[in-house]
Structure formats: C-alpha cells, structure tokens
Amino acid sequence: MQLSINTPRTFSFKRTVISHGWCGLLPFEIDRDRWVLSRTLDLSDGAPVTVLITANKRAVRIDPSRTLGKKAAAQVLRDVRHMLRLDDDMAGFYQTMKATPDFEWVSEQGAGRLLRAPTVFEDLVKMICTTNCSWSLTTKMVTGLVQSLGRESAGGLRTFPTPEAMALMPLKFYVNEVRAGYRAQYLKELAERVASGSLNVESWLASPLPTAELIKEMKSVKGVGDYAAENVLKLLGRYDGLALDSWTRAKFFEVRNNGRKATDKKIARYYSGFKEWRGLALWCDLTRDWLDVDGRAAD
DNA sequence: GCGTCCAGGTCTACC
DNA sequence: GGTAGACCTGGACGC
Numbered sequence: 001m002q003l004s005i006n007t008p009r010t011f012s013f014k015r016t017v018i019s020h021g022w023c024g025l026l027p028f029e030i031d032r033d034r035w036v037l038s039r040t041l042d043l044s045d046g047a048p049v050t051v052l053i054t055a056n057k058r059a060v061r062i063d064p065s066r067t068l069g070k071k072a073a074a075q076v077l078r079d080v081r082h083m084l085r086l087d088d089d090m091a092g093f094y095q096t097m098k099a100t101p102d103f104e105w106v107s108e109q110g111a112g113r114l115l116r117a118p119t120v121f122e123d124l125v126k127m128i129c130t131t132n133c134s135w136s137l138t139t140k141m142v143t144g145l146v147q148s149l150g151r152e153s154a155g156g157l158r159t160f161p162t163p164e165a166m167a168l169m170p171l172k173f174y175v176n177e178v179r180a181g182y183r184a185q186y187l188k189e190l191a192e193r194v195a196s197g198s199l200n201v202e203s204w205l206a207s208p209l210p211t212a213e214l215i216k217e218m219k220s221v222k223g224v225g226d227y228a229a230e231n232v233l234k235l236l237g238r239y240d241g242l243a244l245d246s247w248t249r250a251k252f253f254e255v256r257n258n259g260r261k262a263t264d265k266k267i268a269r270y271y272s273g274f275k276e277w278r279g280l281a282l283w284c285d286l287t288r289d290w291l292d293v294d295g296r297a298a299d
Numbered sequence: 300g301c302g303t304c305c306a307g308g309t310c311t312a313c314c
Numbered sequence: 315g316g317t318a319g320a321c322c323t324g325g326a327c328g329c
Contacts, residue, residue: 132308137323181322182309225309246307 003062003077007086010094012110013055016084018290018297019114020283025126025139026146027160028115032297040150040157041079041118043072048153051076053084060084065155085113088237093277097284100274106284109291114283116235120201121194122160123235128186128223130231137179144178166191186223193221204236211238230279239280242268251286 007013017023017037023030027040037053049072050065062080064073081087094107106112117123129141149165150158166187174184193199199221207214211233218229230241242248244264252267253259267282274281290298 130308132306132321133323134307134325136325137307140324175322179323182320183322186309219309223309227308 001064001067001073003064003068003073003080004059005062005077005081005086006059007055007084008090010090010107010110011084011086011113013060013084014291014297015109015111016113016115019111019287021130021135021138022115022117022126025142027150027158029157038157039083040153040155040159041076042151042159042162043075046072048151048159049076050153050155050157051080053080060086065153079118082118083116085116085237088113093239093280096274096277097281100281103281103285105288106281111284111287112280114234114280117160119160120204120232120236121163124201124218124221124224124228124232125160125166125187125190127228127232128183128190128221129180131183131223131225131228133181141178141180141183148173148177163191163194167195183223186221190221190223204232207236211240214238215241234279234283239277240275241279242271242282243279248282248286252282255286255288 014035017030017035018032022028023037029038030036031038035054038050039053040048040050042048046069047066049068052063054061054063060080062076064076068076090112093112097103097106097112117126125145126138126142130138145161145166146158149161149169152158169188171184171188174180174187178184178187180187190199194201204214204218209217215229215233218224218232219226224232226241227243227245230243233239233241234243244267249262249264249267252270253261256270257266271278271282271285292298
C-alpha cells in the first residue's frame with residue numbers, strides 16, 4: 001500500500017528534510033542520493049511501522065513497511081503532515097522574504113519549514129542532547145535511547161522511546177549506556193515529569209501563553225536554557241527567538257560580518273527587521289549553502 | 300597508549 | 315541581573 005499527501009505550492013521536500021540535523025538522528029534516516037526519508041513511527045494501536053517518504057512536485061508519497069488499517073493510516077498521515085510542517089502557514093514569512101533583498105531565495109526555494117518529530121517530547125529530549133557537546137556525541141546519545149528503549153517495527157528499526165519507557169530506566173542507564181554525562185539526571189527527570197502527567201509538553205504546540213512565558217515554562221525543565229528553549233520554539237512554530245549557539249555565531253561571522261567576531265546584540269540587530277520571523281530568517285540565512293540552486297546537498 | 304587541554308550550553312552559588 | 319566555576323564527553327594534540 002502507498003499513501004500520498006498533496007503538498008502546498010511553496011513546499012520543498014529537500015529543504016524541509018535537511019532543514020537542520022534531525023534527519024540524521026534516529027528514528028529518522030536520510031538517503032541523500034535517492035532523497036528518501038525514513039522514519040519509524042509508534043502507532044497507538046498495533047506494532048510500530050517504518051515509513052519511507054519521497055516526494056515529487058505536488059505530493060509526498062509514503063510507503064509503510066506493512067499494511068495499515070484505516071486508523072493506523074490516518075495516524076501515519078497525521079504524523080507525516082506534522083513532521084514536514086505541511087499545515088504551517090508560511091505566507092507571511094515568504095511575503096517578508098520576497099520583499100527583502102538577498103532573502104528572495106528563501107521563498108523561491110521553499111526553505112523555512114523545519115523538520116520536527118511527531119511529539120514535542122522527542123524534540124525536547126533531542127534538543128537537550130545537542131547542548132554542550134559535539135554532534136557526534138548527540139548522535140551517540142540519541143542512538144542509545146532509540147536502540148535500547150525504542151519499540152521494534154517489522155523491518156527491525158525502532159521508534160523513539162516513550163516518556164514511560166524512559167522514566168522506568170535507572171540513572172545509571174543514562175550515564176553508562178546513553179553516555180549522557182551530567183545530562184543523565186535531566187533526561188530522567190523530564191521523562192518522569194511527562195510520564196506522571198505533571199508536565200504536558202505536547203500542550204506547548206497550542207499554548208495560548210505569550211512566548212516569554214512559554215520560554216519560562218520550558219526553562220523549568222532542567223537542561224533547557226535559552227538555546228534549547230528557542231530552538232524548540234521554532235519547532236512549535238514560533239520564530240522570535242534566535243537560538244544562538246557556537247555554530248550560528250561562527251556562521252554569522254563568516255556570512256554576514258566578513259569573518260570578524262560580533263556580539264549577540266549585533267546579530268540580534270541584524271535580523272530585528274524580520275520581527276516575529278527573525279529566528280527563522282536567521283536560520284535560513286545561515287543554512288543557505290546547505291543546498292545549491294540545483295537541489296544538491298552540500299557535503 | 301597515556302595525559303592534558305579544549306569546546307560545547309546550562310546550572311548553581313555568589314556578588 | 316551579571317558572572318565564575320563546575321558539569322561531562324570526546325576529539326585533538328604532544329609525548
């Protein structure tokens with residue numbers, strides 16, 4: 001069986017898939033030669049399923065690893081729409097980009113939709129795993145979580161673990177197996193809060209709170225500071241935080257400041273004109289060279 | 300192979 | 315509110 005979703009005119013599958021590092025973290029996998037994104041999904045009833053996602057100009061195609069019933073198919077469609085941001089209203093952003101010299105390419109190439117996980121919990125855990133370490137260590141931590149605690153699909157690939165599965169594991173698992181170091185207690189505490197129902201991170205998606213207050217709630221999670229909170233905000237569809245880290249700062253120096261250092265205030269000033277879209281404008285600006293005009297990914 | 304240094308965000312204690 | 319030092323890992327480097 002094959003499922004299909006018609007895509008918005010402004011949607012770019014390639015730009016969305018490689019919009020940031022998530023496509024390289026399990027349970028996502030990317031085949032950059034054939035442009036196939038695979039993802040193992042946990043279904044509310046029945047065994048997990050691995051889906052292969054490809055795209056043409058007008059639609060994404062979804063090939064599941066097994067036959068799906070009506071309810072399971074509906075959940076897969078919902079998850080894929082969510083992950084690829086197919087329901088996000090990007091009109092205001094693209095209008096702003098079109099009107100800004102040197103940023104027109106963003107709307108022309110359909111950049112700006114940032115790949116996300118089916119759950120806020122997964123995005124949040126992964127974001128904590130990106131803090132204060134190399135990308136290779138992030139990969140190692142996430143791989144450890146998925147391989148040890150994920151549910152296996154028919155193809156042998158695994159889902160991202162649930163809060164309940166993570167909450168059951170002892171601290172030493174996060175230290176010795178996941179190699180999370182001092183983040184171990186943060187991950188366990190987060191899983192316990194979510195599993196017990198005392199923290200509902202999925203509600204952040206439709207939170208009525210002003211961004212500043214939502215950030216405050218996010219930062220109540222140990223291990224989440226400005227960088228992590230503002231990046232998760234982008235995955236929720238709010239782009240007023242810049243989420244500066246060592247990579248974005250260095251890239252700004254190179255791309256927009258002739259290789260010279262600049263303060264965070266200067267970086268903020270540079271993108272301030274983009275108002276509520278400034279975080280997304282910055283990210284697109286600094287990742288422009290991740291895909292060339294012919295759609296080839298940079299190495 | 301071993302030891303040392305460093306980079307990477309966040310937390311806590313302190314001013 | 316701002317700042318210093320600690321947290322932990324892995325990579326780079328020198329020996």
